[in-house]
Amino acid sequence: VSGAGRPSEFELIARVFAPLAGEGSYGLLDDAAAWSPPPGHDVVLTKDALAAGIHFFPDDPWDAVARKALRVNLSDLAAKGARPEGYLLGLGLPDAWTTEDLDAFGAGLAADQAAFAVALIGGDTIRTPERLTISVTAIGTVPTGRMVRRGGATPGDAIVVTGTIGDAALGLRLRLDADLDRWLALNAWERAHLLDRYLLPQPRVAAAAAVLAHANGAMDISDGLAGDLAKMASASGVAIGIDAASVPLSDAARVACAADAALFSVALTGGDDYEIAASVPPARLDGFLAALAAAGVPATVIGAVSAGEGLTAVGSDGRPLDLGTGSFAHF
């Protein structure tokens, strides 16, 4: 199926992937990689996959797609308090790939490897004729027994989220609906901000050490704030209550929600935020916020944990807000 002028599998590895290969990968020319966590550490493993037309647009640039595939996994590691170490790449190539696509893909990964101090240690490339599919397995480390669990939220904890919520979900709406774009009358900067948050997540790798040191529980916000906090409540056997008015929005998201109040619900349930939600005991809250600030990570207290079950949200009018199931369905 190789097109004219396209590199063979061997050439592709040598050209695109071998330059990304880290210690233990044996230049990607063995059946497997060998790697060890530092003494006194656990291995943290996560695997998130993306498919064209499902998790990104088929015409998104390949460098951005590569970075998104890596970053959504780094986001999971950060939410567990784990330090990223490396990753394996499962690449499913559509029949229409070009050498330029793969060069861009490799360049995107190279940029993020430098930004986040990780290296490629293995993987596999196959044909998936209709659509580009990418399955990354990311590997991190935490001190033994210290992975921060989704199920660790404890009554009395504060619920803290990093960054701003809803930008990516609004960016996706803009991509899907040109009318919406015109109607919201966003300025160029606001529009670019929302679109960029969808195209290229910013995983909170810088927050990992603070999460490890201070949080009772944490998760990354990928399927929508509301749905993900409901999952945290369920996993922890607690109730979580949030004050919707305190959920941090970007200036661009504020403009959009002011133009169409229904978009606020999109922001809270739409997903692709790749921020971290952490449940932090009162005695460690100041320390957590200070550590995040020192790491350059904005953070906001949006609610609290209590005995009970489920997620409840109170609107700016003081009345309960119905967020439905509020979660991205994966299939």
Next chain:
Amino acid sequence: VSGAGRPSEFELIARVFAPLAGEGSYGLLDDAAAWSPPPGHDVVLTKDALAAGIHFFPDDPWDAVARKALRVNLSDLAAKGARPEGYLLGLGLPDAWTTEDLDAFGAGLAADQAAFAVALIGGDTIRTPERLTISVTAIGTVPTGRMVRRGGATPGDAIVVTGTIGDAALGLRLRLDADLDRWLALNAWERAHLLDRYLLPQPRVAAAAAVLAHANGAMDISDGLAGDLAKMASASGVAIGIDAASVPLSDAARVACAADAALFSVALTGGDDYEIAASVPPARLDGFLAALAAAGVPATVIGAVSAGEGLTAVGSDGRPLDLGTGSFAHF
């Protein structure tokens, strides 16, 4: 996209995957798994992906597909001398899946988890509308620094292969060409043997300890014996010479090659064997063969390593055999 009566993502995890989940997976309800190798051990990581219509037939039973996806990865671990520990599953579901498909998929994995002493520790499920795609990351352990490399073949070594070669490639030909099936006049047992070797690889997990103890170098034979030995020669910076007449064939493959001599070349180059090729120094050859025999793994010496480069094969007439590039192209 969920069809009537099909389980939600949450229900699917609870029904199909949570029963497969091992220690450190947190019931598959967290962002990541935490796991540690035993003290004094490296983590061995491998990732092989399969797509319907590329690596298996779209109408293959889902339990067999699940097992194949796991087994091709266990084969890589075995060839590295690694003990299998667990795996992460990246599942891309076509739009036409049914609850029965997923139940069969889970049952296949459960059977192989019991057979090979591994557990599911994480993963992700996404939509891949046109075709089932499966990306497994398998995790094993070896004593620190002891992973058996593809590049370890040393002049003077014997080349040993486990089991029989070519069955799966011939089974694939039978699936693709009903005329061939009639013409070869295989009996029912022979036909079933070849078809089954394609449908369901038998990874040589039982050989891993012997490989670890005795081999200078090893790899699994997945892309064709000829191409894979050429890769071993290249990675090791040596020449490998094999005696084609000594390559072990099953009775069924012998019948097929007797009916059509051209099928011998298919057997040597076709791939999907999931046997192990090992390069073993003379002083350890008897020990290796004895350890394999004790583990119930058939093995055959088919060649030797010398200074130089490339793979050469001698036919039963004593003349060089041209095997071309002899390797499965992945895309």
